[in-house]
Amino acid sequence: MRLAFSKDDEAFRESIASWLAENLSGKFEKIRFRGGPGDEHMYFDERRDWEYRLADGGWTGVGWPKEHGGRGLSIEQQVIYHEEYARAGGPGRVGHIGEGLTGPMLIAFGSAEQQQRFLPQILAGKELWCQGYSEPGAGSDLANVRTKAVFDRDSDRWLITGQKIWTSLAQESDWCFVIARTDPNSRGSRGLGFFLVPMDQPGVDIRPIRQLTGTSEFNEVFFDAAACDADCIVGEPGDGWKVAMGLLGFERGVSTLGQQMLFQNEFNEIVAIAEENGAASDPTIRQRIADAHIGLRIMRYNSMRTLSGDVGDGSLEKSAMIYKLYWSTWHRNLGNLAMDVLGPEAEIAETAPYDLTRLQSLFLFTRADTIYGGTNQIQRNIIAERALGLPREPRPATD
Amino acid sequence: MDFTFTTDELELRDGAREYLRGRCTPETLRGLVESGTADLAGWPELVEMGFAGFLVPDSAGGLGMSDTAFVLLAEEAGYVAMPEPLVDVAGIAAPLLAALDSDAAAQIAAGAIRVLTSHPLNPYVNQLGTGDQVLRFSDDKVELIAAADIETTTVDSIDPLRQLAHIETAETAILAEGVEAGTLAARAALRGALFTAGELLGLTAAMIDMSRAYAVERKQFGVAIGTFQAVKHHLATAFTRLEFARPVVYRAAATLDGDERRARLAVAHAKIAAADAATGAAEAAIQVHGGIGYTFEADLHLFMKRVWALCGLWGDRHHHMRFVDSEILHGHLQTGPATTFAANGLASGQH
Ligand SMILES: Cc1cc2nc3c(=O)[nH]c(=O)nc-3n(C[C@H](O)[C@H](O)[C@H](O)COP(=O)(O)OP(=O)(O)OC[C@H]3O[C@@H](n4cnc5c(N)ncnc54)[C@H](O)[C@@H]3O)c2cc1C
Numbered sequence: 161m162r163l164a165f166s167k168d169d170e171a172f173r174e175s176i177a178s179w180l181a182e183n184l185s186g187k188f189e190k191i192r193f194r195g196g197p198g199d200e201h202m203y204f205d206e207r208r209d210w211e212y213r214l215a216d217g218g219w220t221g222v223g224w225p226k227e228h229g230g231r232g233l234s235i236e237q238q239v240i241y242h243e244e245y246a247r248a249g250g251p252g253r254v255g256h257i258g259e260g261l262t263g264p265m266l267i268a269f270g271s272a273e274q275q276q277r278f279l280p281q282i283l284a285g286k287e288l289w290c291q292g293y294s295e296p297g298a299g300s301d302l303a304n305v306r307t308k309a310v311f312d313r314d315s316d317r318w319l320i321t322g323q324k325i326w327t328s329l330a331q332e333s334d335w336c337f338v339i340a341r342t343d344p345n346s347r348g349s350r351g352l353g354f355f356l357v358p359m360d361q362p363g364v365d366i367r368p369i370r371q372l373t374g375t376s377e378f379n380e381v382f383f384d385a386a387a388c389d390a391d392c393i394v395g396e397p398g399d400g401w402k403v404a405m406g407l408l409g410f411e412r413g414v415s416t417l418g419q420q421m422l423f424q425n426e427f428n429e430i431v432a433i434a435e436e437n438g439a440a441s442d443p444t445i446r447q448r449i450a451d452a453h454i455g456l457r458i459m460r461y462n463s464m465r466t467l468s469g470d471v472g473d474g475s476l477e478k479s480a481m482i483y484k485l486y487w488s489t490w491h492r493n494l495g496n497l498a499m500d501v502l503g504p505e506a507e508i509a510e511t512a513p514y515d516l517t518r519l520q521s522l523f524l525f526t527r528a529d530t531i532y533g534g535t536n537q538i539q540r541n542i543i544a545e546r547a548l549g550l551p552r553e554p555r556p557a558t559d
Numbered sequence: 560m561d562f563t564f565t566t567d568e569l570e571l572r573d574g575a576r577e578y579l580r581g582r583c584t585p586e587t588l589r590g591l592v593e594s595g596t597a598d599l600a601g602w603p604e605l606v607e608m609g610f611a612g613f614l615v616p617d618s619a620g621g622l623g624m625s626d627t628a629f630v631l632l633a634e635e636a637g638y639v640a641m642p643e644p645l646v647d648v649a650g651i652a653a654p655l656l657a658a659l660d661s662d663a664a665a666q667i668a669a670g671a672i673r674v675l676t677s678h679p680l681n682p683y684v685n686q687l688g689t690g691d692q693v694l695r696f697s698d699d700k701v702e703l704i705a706a707a708d709i710e711t712t713t714v715d716s717i718d719p720l721r722q723l724a725h726i727e728t729a730e731t732a733i734l735a736e737g738v739e740a741g742t743l744a745a746r747a748a749l750r751g752a753l754f755t756a757g758e759l760l761g762l763t764a765a766m767i768d769m770s771r772a773y774a775v776e777r778k779q780f781g782v783a784i785g786t787f788q789a790v791k792h793h794l795a796t797a798f799t800r801l802e803f804a805r806p807v808v809y810r811a812a813a814t815l816d817g818d819e820r821r822a823r824l825a826v827a828h829a830k831i832a833a834a835d836a837a838t839g840a841a842e843a844a845i846q847v848h849g850g851i852g853y854t855f856e857a858d859l860h861l862f863m864k865r866v867w868a869l870c871g872l873w874g875d876r877h878h879h880m881r882f883v884d885s886e887i888l889h890g891h892l893q894t895g896p897a898t899t900f901a902a903n904g905l906a907s908g909q910h
Contacts, residue, residue, distance in 0.1 A: 299849050301779040326850045370855035442877050492842070504682055504871040508723070509715035520717055523867075527845045528853045535849065537789035553787070 165236055172233075173240045179217055180248040188213070188251075195252030196422050198525025199518060201375045204332060207254045211285030214253075221259055221283045228267055228275060229283050235467045239417055246421030253418075254332065258282040258289040262337060264410040269354075269394050269403045278335075278356070292324040292338035292357070292381060293404065300538050302339075303349040303401065307383060309340035309393075316390050320357055320383040326532070330366050330379040333359050338383070339404050342397035352400030356392040363387060372524045374514040409480075411533055416463045416483065420456065423491065426522060427452055430498050433519075439501040448497050455490040462486070478547040485539040488529040495526030562806060564631065571609075571624065572631040576638075578608060583639040585858040591642060592719045592861070602643060603670055610645060612668025614654040619665040621653070626750075627812040630757040637761025640865050642720040644686045647676045650754040651747050652694045659734055659743075663692065663703065674703075680748055680874050683723035687711055695731065696744035702731035718868040720861065742819075749815060749826045751873035756808045756826075756833035759869055763801045763837045766844040766862050770794055773848055790847055797840040804832035824886055827879035834876055837866040 165173075184192060188210055191203045214220050223238050224230020233241060253259065263282050266275050281287040298304040307322025320340050330336065336357050343351030359366070363386030368376035394403050431449055434440035440449070466480050498519040499506040510517045516524070530536045544550045564572075582601060605611055613629055615621025629650055636645050648667060652674040657664035666672045675690035679697055687693070693704045704726070711724040735743055771794060774785030784790050811829035814822045841863035845852035852859055870876065886892040 294850065297778075299779060300784075301781075304779075372853050372855060372860045374855060439877075442881075444877065444880070496838075499867070500876065503875050503877075504680075506871055507716050507718070507721075507868045508683070509717055511715065514715060514719065516717065527842070528850075530846055531849055531853065536846070537787065540789065 165240065169234075169236050169240060172237050173244060176219070176241055176244045177248070179219070180244060180250065183213055183217065184210075184248050184250060191251040192249030193251070193425060195254075196425075197252070197529075198373065198521035200252055200329065200377050203251070204254065207251050208285070210251055211253065211255050215283060215285040220255065220285060221263060221279075224259075224263060224267065224279075224283075228263075228279050235464065238467075239464065242418040242421045245418065246425055249425070252422075254329075255282060255285050255288055257291060257329070257333075258287065258335075261291065261407055261410055262289045262335075265337070265394070265403065265407040268406055269399075271391070271394075273391060274356070274394065287334040288329070288332055290327050290330045290333035290336045290359075292327055292330075292336045294326045295323055296325050300535055302404070303352075305339050305341060305352065307338065307340040308344060309338075309342050309353050309355060309397075311342075311390070312387075315387065317387045318353075318355060318390065318393060319385040319387055320355060320363075321385055322383055324381040324383070326369070326378045327366075327381045328378045328532075330359065330381050331368060331376075335359060336364075336381065337394075337407075339400050342400070349401035351398060352404070353397045354394040354400040354403040355388055356394065357383070357386055357388045361386055372527065373516055373521055408533070411484070416459070416487070417467075419487070420459050420463065423456060423459075423487075423494070426494060426498075426519075427456060430494070430501055430519070434501045437501070437503070437505075439503065445497075445501060448493075448500075452490070452494055452497060455486075455493075459483075459487055459490065481539070481543050481547050484533060485536055485543065488526075488536060488539075491529045492526040495523040499523050562809060564627065568624070568628040568631060571622075571628060572635060574608065575610065575632050575635040578604075579635050579639045579641060583641050585861070588640060588642070588720060588858070588861050602673070605643065605645070606668075606670030611649050611670055611673075612653065612664075613649050615657050615664045615668040619657055619668060621657070621664070621668040625812075626753070626815045627809060629754060630808055630812045633754040633757030634761035634764070637758030637763075637865075638765045640720070640762065640765070640862050642686075644673070644675055644690070646751065646754040646758060647685065648673050648690075651676050651750045654750070655743060655747060656694065659701075661703075661734065675706075676747060676751070677704075677726055678744065678747055678751065678873075680751070680878075681872055683714060683716075683725055684711075685721050685723060687713075687724040687726075688722060693726065693729075694734075694747075695726070695729075696747050697740070698744060699737055699740050700733060701735040701740045701743050702729075702733050704729045704731045716868055718861075718864040720865070721868055745819065745823075748873060749822055752830040752879070753808070753811050753815060753826045755869050755873050756804075756811070756829040759833035759837040759866060760801065760805060760808060762862050762866050762869070763797070763804075763833070763840045766837075766840045766859065766866075767794060767797050767801065769859055769862075770797075770844040770847045773851075777849075784847070793843040793847055797836070797843045800836040800839050804829075804836040807832040820886075820890075823882060824892070827874075827882045830874060830879050831876055831883070834866075834870045838870060841866045 191206045191210060194202050195207050218231065221230040222233045222241050226232035259282060263279055266278055293302060295305050295307060297306060307320060310319050312319050320338060322340060336359055338355045338357050339352055340355055341351055342353040363384045365382040367380045369378050369380060370376050434445060434449065439445045462479065462483060502519065509515055541553060545552050609622045610632060612621030613624050613632060617623040633646055653664050653667045663672065663674055667674055672691040673689065674692045674694050675684055675687060677684045677693050677695040684693060690706050692706055695702045695704055708730040710727040712727060713724045716723050774790050775783050777784050808829040811825035814825040844859055845863065848857065848859060851857050
């Protein structure tokens with residue numbers, strides 16, 4: 161165990177910090193600290209420009225292997241990158257689904273052609289992605305997807321038909337990765353395929369869903385014989401579940417580091433307000449602030465341990481399972497703390513009509529943290545059954 | 560000792576329930592949200608049912624009901640997330656004006672005017688645009704202000720059905736000053752916190768009912784999600800908190816007219832218990848609803864946002880907690896045998 165940064169690492173810190181200081185200014189000044197979770201609808205165009213700027217500087221895909229166009233940074237340097245990005249107030253990344261999920265998925269499961277076709281576009285910030293997993297009848301029971309994929313020999317393309325729901329940022333995305341049933345007679349996790357579907361086509365209809373926050377980050381997406389090329393299936397028909405689950409694993413990977421730095425910023429803001437408005441003199445608030453800090457450190461150490469790699473006994477794989485449950489619960493509590501620190505002012509929106517303050521959005525968005533990406537209940541089932549080996553809950557076959 | 564309500568009180572509650580659930584439906588609420596108005600068209604009906612003058616004495620044309628009974632009414636109003644400022648007008652302003660022998664109490668009961676409240680505990684007045692007068696409390700003055708003479712700045716609440724404004728300047732008529740005013744302000748605060756606790760109980764019950772219905776209807780893995788123990792436990796916990804909060808609130812209501820410190824303590828406990836039950840239920844309700852719980856389209860958000868707003872109103876959790884802890888640690892609160900119903904929790908003779 162070596163828990164320190166090297167000289168090289170510190171030099172790297174200097175280089176990213178100064179690049180950010182130089183670039184995250186001028187027209188980008190107003191997007192500093194913006195566009196994070198719950199705030200993703202804000203300054204989209206500016207943040208898209210920012211994505212190009214990052215790409216030009218070579219600051220996208222920093223953790224991707226060099227052979228795939230990434231920077232291939234060590235874990236330490238990725239930590240530093242995310243620390244400095246957050247410290248500088250780097251805005252929420254419009255390309256985060258592509259960089260954090262699609263890219264690693266293609267690197268792990270994609271063909272060489274798919275990698276060449278898609279990875280450079282993600283790195284360049286040119287193609288944005290969304291995630292087409294959930295359906296009205298397939299939330300926690302994801303394997304119950306009904307969307308169908310049929311191969312059309314005439315056009316040599318896959319035709320996708322069905323409905324996805326809760327698809328975040330679909331309206332801004334160029335591509336969607338979609339789980340769909342390739343074997344119409346199959347049930348559950350068998351007989352699924354994993355597709356890369358272009359969004360800008362007549363067969364795709366995107367309807368925004370209004371969220372608690374009053375804004376619409378997520379959507380219903382209707383596919384009506386939406387087409388994708390024959391080579392836009394990842395793996396073989398029938399491999400869909402394996403790829404889909406592998407992708408979910410990446411959510412617990414390096415992207416957690418960046419997320420924690422955002423959490424740190426939120427935490428700092430809450431502490432600053434508590435000091436300013438006097439809430440920090442309240443002993444229970446003080447203790448909750450201390451608790452929140454402790455939770456942040458726990459997540460940090462846990463992530464770094466996970467990223468350092470398994471020692472071979474599988475214990476890390478188990479420790480990774482606790483991560484989603486831990487951070488979502490921590491973050492929800494942080495949202496509660498933010499509102500309690502604000503006291504009666506917590507009720508007051510920034511401006512009419514219904515423009516919420518950042519902390520109000522935080523409070524609301526943290527209600528969703530315990531739902532998307534596998535609800536807390538599902539996470540607990542996974543921990544109990546897979547990490548602890550408890551008997552499986554009775555799960556009736558889906559019809 | 561008797562924790563039950565009279566037949567009269569229960570009949571009034573049932574009448575209120577039937578009327579409010581029929582009239583103030585989620586569709587009505589959504590209509591108001593969309594139009595962005597505080598439509599109080601239903602107020603004359605509330606007056607006719609006697610709700611505006613619920614706490615006004617018979618002699619002034621009211622129903623002359625008890626504070627405990629008003630808690631039941633507040634619960635029903637909370638259950639439907641009623642936007643009308645019933646607690647302000649009927650629960651706080653009317654009885655205090657009646658106690659001051661002001662004609663305004665009778666006018667409220669008759670539906671001629673609506674009197675809202677402004678209090679140091681709350682930075683903003685709710686539904687100011689719909690009131691005729693505002694009863695403004697401060698530590699050394701109680702004033703009656705004609706709404707027409709007020710300059711205000713409006714702000715948006717996170718609850719789309721609360722319309723908040725801050726009073727900038729106003730012409731006022733002074734009703735009380737000095738010590739008397741301080742006492743009145745304290746009593747207004749007690750009423751406000753207590754009846755808000757009542758509304759919170761109703762909101763909690765509504766969110767539990769909605770979630771229960773959803774847990775029965777929504778299927779995953781081929782069965783109703785209510786089949787899963789994790790879902791059951793969420794709702795059972797929320798329900799337990801609610802039922803444990805009820806007697807606390809009822810007890811506080813029965814204490815309201817007695818010794819001030821005793822009432823203050825009971826009300827603090829009531830507000831805390833009801834707010835905890837409500838925030839816990841809101842969290843559980845969204846969780847049980849899954850993705851749908853995070854939408855503006857589902858009714859749930861209107862209820863959880865009302866909870867969010869009411870938790871900070873008339874003193875937030877910490878405000879009330881401070882009073883309770885200081886009574887225990889620095890005050891004279893005695894616990895133990897023979898103190899359960901003793902004035903102020905004080906052993907006899909120590910008053
Ligand atoms: C803000 C937000 C963004 C999202 N973005 C995306 C996206 O980009 N792409 C995408 O595909 N999806 C997305 N989702 C969808 C998300 O993944 C689902 O909401 C989630 O998987 C839960 O599914 P559901 O909403 O159908 O709830 P349900 O599965 O119906 O769950 C309802 C309740 O039942 C419980 N439950 C269900 N099954 C069990 C069980 N076996 N044991 C115990 N409890 C159980 C759940 O925990 C929950 O409390 C998003 C959701 C949100 C809120």
